[in-house]
Amino acid sequence: xxxxxxxxxxxxxxxxxxxxxxxxxxxxxxREFLETTGATVAASTVVSFATPAMAQSTxxxxxxxxxxxxxxxxxxxxxxxxxxxxAELLRDxxxxxxxxIGCDRSECGACTVLMNGAPVYSxxxxxxxxxxxxxxxxxxxxxxxxxxxxxxxxxxxxxxxxGFCTSGQLMSATALLQANPSPTADEARAALxxxxxxxxxxxxxxxxxxxxxxxxxx
Amino acid sequence: MRxxxxxxxxxxxxxxxxxARARAEGRIPAFSGGGTDLLQQVKDGTDPAxxxxxxxxxxxxxxxxxxxxxxSIGGLATLTRLMDxxxxxxRLPALAQAAExxxxxxxxxxxxxxxxxxxxxxxxYYRNGFHCFKSGGDECFSVNGENGQHAxxxxxxxxxxxxxxxxxxxxxxxxxxxxxxxxxxxxVPAAEFFVLPRVDxxxxxxxxxxxxxxxxxxxxxxxxxxxxxxxxxxxxxWTHAEIGVATVIQxxxxxxxxxxxxxxxxxxxxxxxxxxxxFLAGRQITTEVAQEAGEMSISDAQPLAKNRHxxxxxxxxxxxxxxxxxxx
Numbered sequence: 160x161x162x163x164x165x166x167x168x169x170x171x172x173x174x175x176x177x178x179x180x181x182x183x184x185x186x187x188x189x190r191e192f193l194e195t196t197g198a199t200v201a202a203s204t205v206v207s208f209a210t211p212a213m214a215q216s217t218x219x220x221x222x223x224x225x226x227x228x229x230x231x232x233x234x235x236x237x238x239x240x241x242x243x244x245x246a247e248l249l250r251d252x253x254x255x256x257x258x259x260i261g262c263d264r265s266e267c268g269a270c271t272v273l274m275n276g277a278p279v280y281s282x283x284x285x286x287x288x289x290x291x292x293x294x295x296x297x298x299x300x301x302x303x304x305x306x307x308x309x310x311x312x313x314x315x316x317x318x319x320x321x322g323f324c325t326s327g328q329l330m331s332a333t334a335l336l337q338a339n340p341s342p343t344a345d346e347a348r349a350a351l352x353x354x355x356x357x358x359x360x361x362x363x364x365x366x367x368x369x370x371x372x373x374x375x376x377x
Numbered sequence: 378m379r380x381x382x383x384x385x386x387x388x389x390x391x392x393x394x395x396x397a398r399a400r401a402e403g404r405i406p407a408f409s410g411g412g413t414d415l416l417q418q419v420k421d422g423t424d425p426a427x428x429x430x431x432x433x434x435x436x437x438x439x440x441x442x443x444x445x446x447x448x449s450i451g452g453l454a455t456l457t458r459l460m461d462x463x464x465x466x467x468r469l470p471a472l473a474q475a476a477e478x479x480x481x482x483x484x485x486x487x488x489x490x491x492x493x494x495x496x497x498x499x500x501x502y503y504r505n506g507f508h509c510f511k512s513g514g515d516e517c518f519s520v521n522g523e524n525g526q527h528a529x530x531x532x533x534x535x536x537x538x539x540x541x542x543x544x545x546x547x548x549x550x551x552x553x554x555x556x557x558x559x560x561x562x563x564x565v566p567a568a569e570f571f572v573l574p575r576v577d578x579x580x581x582x583x584x585x586x587x588x589x590x591x592x593x594x595x596x597x598x599x600x601x602x603x604x605x606x607x608x609x610x611x612x613x614x615w616t617h618a619e620i621g622v623a624t625v626i627q628x629x630x631x632x633x634x635x636x637x638x639x640x641x642x643x644x645x646x647x648x649x650x651x652x653x654x655x656f657l658a659g660r661q662i663t664t665e666v667a668q669e670a671g672e673m674s675i676s677d678a679q680p681l682a683k684n685r686h687x688x689x690x691x692x693x694x695x696x697x698x699x700x701x702x703x704x705x
Contacts, residue, residue, distance in 0.1 A: 222382035241383040241429070244416070264420065265413040268483060277457070277486040283413040284487070287383045288433055331482065352614045353481025 226290035230255065231299030239286040245279075246270045248286035249296060257297035257326045261355075268354030271327035272296050278331045278353070297326035300333065309333060309371040316367035320358035328354045332368045341372040378420055381427045385434040389557045389591050392430050396587035397559035399428045406430050408589050410453055410489030413480075414496055423506060424497070432489070438591050441465065447596040452491030452589065457482070459490060459543070469550060469595060471604035471623055475542040478608045481615055491590040494544055494554075494570075495582060498537035498645075499617055500527070510535040510578040524681040526619070529688065530644035535574035536681065538642050539581060544571065545623035545639035545647035546606055552595045558588035567593075571646035581645065599635075602627045603705065607698040608641075609690055618642035620691050622698040626657070633657045638674070638695060643687060650674050653695065662703035671696030 222241045227234060230253055239248055246263075249255045249272065258281055261269035265283035272281045273295040300307045306314070309332055319325040328351060335342055335350035342350065347368040356364060369375075384399075386392035392408065399406040407426030409415050418424035438451035443464030450459065459465060460476035479485055479493065497503070498511055500519065508514035517535045519527045527536040544567070552567040570582050584590065598604070604625040608618045621641030627634045636657040640648040653670045660666050671692035678688055
């Protein structure tokens with residue numbers, strides 16, 4: 160049972176620690192470089208939190224509620240501000256940044272997670288509504304470093320381009336494959352209609368989902 | 378998002394009492410079934426709610442129950458549940474088709490029937506914070522503005538279109554809406570639930586401040602009834618209807634004995650085409666009859682400067698809807 164708190168000071172401290180203690184100072188990968196740079200910027204601009212909700216979290220008057228939520232099988236007892244979205248809780252509270260916030264208005268699907276098994280837009284759910292819910296995010300797909308067949312199919316079919324929509328696509332497709340293990344291309348398109356791809360790589364995404372179900376995409 | 382508080386309701390009665398209490402305290406409550414649209418509006422500031430009455434914690438009004446006299450649909454049933462329900466698919470296919478055409482899986486998985494029925498207009502002026510009739514102002518900016526998606530029937534003083542796909546189907550099936558408020562329950566026919574802007578320029582329905590749509594009763598259609606929902610969009614998926622046609626036809630052999638044709642996306646309320654219904658009654662469906670019905674459907678349309686394309690679109694959609702039903 161984890162007990163997370165959203166103390167702004169603690170968050171700032173975490174960011175500063177990241178800034179002064181990069182994981183691999185010798186030859187940072189591109190990703191590490193970007194993360195380290197981002198953290199430095201965040202730490203040096205006084206108090207800069209990831210989202211507007213977090214920026215406002217010093218507002219003592221904002222109502223808060225204690226909730227229990229299961230994320231990828233781990234129970235979290237957390238105190239959330241009533242106005243926080245589930246996406247903000249996952250990213251800024253629990254630190255699972257695989258869930259992306261694109262439009263923040265239930266249009267693009269980048270924030271898609273499974274709530275009690277069903278895909279939902281986590282940007283448009285309040286975190287308090289997830290009390291007692293089971294949430295599955297992209298971090299909950301691979302087990303012990305082994306990709307799911309769907310994830311492997313995304314790799315094999317070059318389904319991600321910039322990758323920003325990928326975690327949402329994966330969650331919608333995961334729900335589809337659970338309900339329908341061998342979807343057709345049309346069924347994949349219907350299930351993924353709520354996940355937009357700014358790179359417009361839809362054909363490869365659909366091919367990956369069909370391939371993950373064992374279908375022929377040739 | 379600005380500060381707000383969430384109240385978990387445990388029953389329909391508790392929810393409406395909580396809303397009434399919030400009102401009495403000078404606060405602005407909003408019921409939340411699925412919340413997707415509500416949160417957008419709260420973030421944008423077009424909905425001033427500061428107390429969210431969360432209905433996910435309500436156990437009642439979620440089920441869909443089929444009986445001999447009809448099908449009872451809880452207001453809190455999700456659209457996914459509605460489109461997947463075996464009795465709805467078998468007996469009210471137009472309703473399942475309409476539910477399936479709404480939004481995306483992510484939206485349908487949380488969106489409720491009641492929320493779909495009571496969603497605010499999607500007019501771009503209203504949604505972008507213009508102080509119009511729908512937000513308590515005294516102007517409809519579409520009249521002399523961008524009105525390509527606005528009403529061709531029943532407009533004035535506001536020219537919004539009602540966006541719900543399932544509302545016209547429920548009107549066509551002559552459903553009864555059960556409303557719950559702090560003073561008790563009442564029933565209104567679906568057609569009387571929705572109100573034109575000339576009756577109430579601000580609200581789209583008869584719900585009182587702390588009142589909600591609790592349940593919908595759809596009477597069993599007569600034998601030999603067929604129905605469909607035909608939706609035309611400006612892209613292939615994931616958007617509102619340019620026009621939607623809910624058609625319910627009762628047949629005796631090849632002849633129509635009774636018809637209901639109700640449109641979405643062209644008027645501030647689900648728009649019933651009574652003249653078309655009367656024309657169809659007693660006729661055999663032929664290509665010519667369907668075509669004439671289509672032409673008749675726009676005879677009293679009053680288009681604005683930029684939405685004339687909706688006229689041929691409406692004619693064609695009504696004609697095709699009737700032909701497809703006849704063929705099926």
